[in-house]
Amino acid sequence: MQISQITRDTLDVTLLGKKPGHKYDHGHALVLSGGPGKTGAARMAARGALRIGAGAVTLGVPPAAQLEVAVQVTAIMLERIPDGAALADVLKDNRISALCLGPALGLGARAAGLVKAALAAPSVVLDADALTLMSQDAEICAGLHPRCILTPHMGEFARLAPDLAEAAKAERPSAKAWAAREAAARFGCVVLLKGPETVIATPEGHVRRHCATHDRATPWLATAGAGDVLAGFITGLLARGIDPLEAASMAAWLHAEAALTHGPGLIAEDLPDLLPQVLRALNVQAA
Ligand SMILES: NC(=O)C1=CN([C@@H]2O[C@H](COP(=O)(O)OP(=O)(O)OC[C@H]3O[C@@H](n4cnc5c(N)ncnc54)[C@H](O)[C@@H]3O)[C@@H](O)[C@H]2O)[C@@H](O)CC1
Numbered sequence: 001m002q003i004s005q006i007t008r009d010t011l012d013v014t015l016l017g018k019k020p021g022h023k024y025d026h027g028h029a030l031v032l033s034g035g036p037g038k039t040g041a042a043r044m045a046a047r048g049a050l051r052i053g054a055g056a057v058t059l060g061v062p063p064a065a066q067l068e069v070a071v072q073v074t075a076i077m078l079e080r081i082p083d084g085a086a087l088a089d090v091l092k093d094n095r096i097s098a099l100c101l102g103p104a105l106g107l108g109a110r111a112a113g114l115v116k117a118a119l120a121a122p123s124v125v126l127d128a129d130a131l132t133l134m135s136q137d138a139e140i141c142a143g144l145h146p147r148c149i150l151t152p153h154m155g156e157f158a159r160l161a162p163d164l165a166e167a168a169k170a171e172r173p174s175a176k177a178w179a180a181r182e183a184a185a186r187f188g189c190v191v192l193l194k195g196p197e198t199v200i201a202t203p204e205g206h207v208r209r210h211c212a213t214h215d216r217a218t219p220w221l222a223t224a225g226a227g228d229v230l231a232g233f234i235t236g237l238l239a240r241g242i243d244p245l246e247a248a249s250m251a252a253w254l255h256a257e258a259a260l261t262h263g264p265g266l267i268a269e270d271l272p273d274l275l276p277q278v279l280r281a282l283n284v285q286a287a
């Protein structure tokens with residue numbers, strides 16, 4: 001199995017530059033929020049999507065959480081999305097180019113309906129609770145497509161594919177990469193399996209690895225919500241039209257780089273606002 005390392009040198013920085021155009025030329029990302037008291041994770045993901053350059057980002061909220069979210073966002077827009085039928089309606093707007101769902105979404109009937117409707121979006125990041133729902137419902141698995149990205153941590157991966165999670169723990173050097181590749185083939189979409197070593201695999205068998213170890217060790221990424229921000233970064237890049245493998249790879253590198261730039265004391269909500277500094281250091285230019 002061939003595994004490419006994701007490093008500064010493999011990043012195509014030109015993809016991060018913005019071409020001339022209006023906001024919708026840079027994509028519109030939709031991030032779905034959980035209910036009252038459960039909106040922080042989606043807000044962090046949405047901020048990540050906006051900071052990485054999506055032209056517009058909307059949070060889709062259940063009506064009961066609208067006020068809670070409205071008092072905490074400014075550049076991010078809001079839309080009431082009570083259920084799957086409402087989401088299907090919102091997705092008729094073909095300016096919405098990427099969707100993210102899962103962070104603190106919940107596991108009830110509303111969340112299950114949303115996950116099914118979400119698969120009609122052009123690009124979809126399924127994280128956290130969306131992955132748990134997927135592991136309980138074959139209909140969701142059947143609707144996955146190559147522009148879906150699953151972003152499990154090892155706990156979620158064990159629910160999605162217990163056999164592969166077991167194999168990933170083997171002492172072989174590429175066990176985790178092998179398990180991610182098998183999962184991508186099984187589900188027919190991109191799989192980004194998180195941890196200090198993050199592996200990204202496509203259904204066609206491409207495998208990439210990002211190591212946040214040695215000189216790139218970022219143990220302070222083990223903080224609640226860091227994965228939610230990563231999901232937002234990927235969504236923002238997908239919204240901009242970047243292909244799933246490239247979007248996942250760039251997001252993994254930028255996420256670790258933001259954590260390295262900050263250092264100890266990092267909390268998840270710092271991550272989106274570290275991006276401008278990281279992009280400047282990369283010398284990202286207007287394209
Ligand atoms: N600020 C927020 O609003 C946050 C909300 N979050 C939400 O909280 C809910 C629970 O999220 P959890 O991630 O705890 O998931 P779960 O509660 O679904 O699973 C947790 C279990 O998975 C295992 N696990 C978790 N992370 C692991 C890892 N990196 N490697 C191996 N095993 C691991 C552990 O055994 C743990 O008991 C989700 O809805 C999630 O989106 C979290 O994302 C954290 C931040």
Ligand SMILES: Nc1ncnc2c1ncn2[C@@H]1O[C@H](COP(=O)(O)OP(=O)(O)O)[C@@H](O)[C@H]1O
Binds near residue numbers: 152
């Ligand atoms: N020790 C670590 N070193 C480097 N990166 C880590 C470490 N622990 C976690 N991460 C990264 O931080 C993020 C944590 O995501 P996740 O486990 O989903 O947490 P949460 O659900 O709280 O957002 C992932 O991107 C993961 O790769």
